Amino acid sequence: MTRAPFNPASAPLPHAAPTAADESELLARLKAGDGGAYEQVVREMGGRMLAVARRILVDENESQDAVQDAFISAFRNIDKFEGNSQIATWLHRITVNACLMRLRKKRRKDEVSLEGLLPAFGADGNPAHQAGTWRRAATGDEQAETRESIRVAIAKLPEHYRIVLVLRDIEGLDTAQTAELLETTEAAVKIRLHRARQALRELLDNTFRDGLN
């Protein structure tokens, strides 16, 4: 176990948590092939799963297709679900998997450079630019706009880095799970995550940098 004083991602699916009784009743209906139960799950969770897919795939059509794959696969394999996690958590994993399968099928983009998005240093180890402070995010409409611009910035990260940031920091997977899904090592996941965060920080720096600095 790694100690993690800074572990941002722990609850990927904040949700009006259904009671255990609701969950097991719903699961029993799903296992019995109750069409109404399928429909309920699709209506209640489709939007959240689509949001997950959009973060990973960015492309809207691909995202919708991945969500459809995920629901079909989930219901087809409902007998294998043992009920040791919430239905939402289980669906979330299947959705992430469906997205990653689509990414693997796509011809790999070679665009993995973070050129210009990583901090630069001289031979003496001093930074090319001094880092400043950031102003506090505003409230209300401006906050909604700000959040949108942050989502756009995340989508701008090269796929190679974006995926790790999304899986670790947003979807709440741990390093080992992320490494397994991406078929790489935990050390590689850590390096990519750090680079992705640095690049996103650079992209956000223009928006948030305090004018007084």
Next chain:
Amino acid sequence: MSAGAPREFTDLLNRLEAGGSINCRDCSDFLMAYLDNDLGQDVRDRFEQHLNKCCSCRNYVETYRQTVKLAQEACCPKANPHLGKCPPELISAILSALGRPS
């Protein structure tokens, strides 16, 4: 070495052992390890000594943490309910693929 290639932690340890000190580049390269408490006490202390005297690195650490927090807030379904909307056409498509036209 390409731009942004990760440096090995042992490189840093060797330099520190040879009497070197933590510089701004080290702070940037090993920041996540620092935040994850992966540095070991001795290097951690030296890292913090650098932070105490370097305003730019303190700002960098703080804005890096803010970056992660802002990304989470921007994607949190509770804070952004519109992100959780599913187009009715997709719901219909899924239900009909399941043999349940809505």
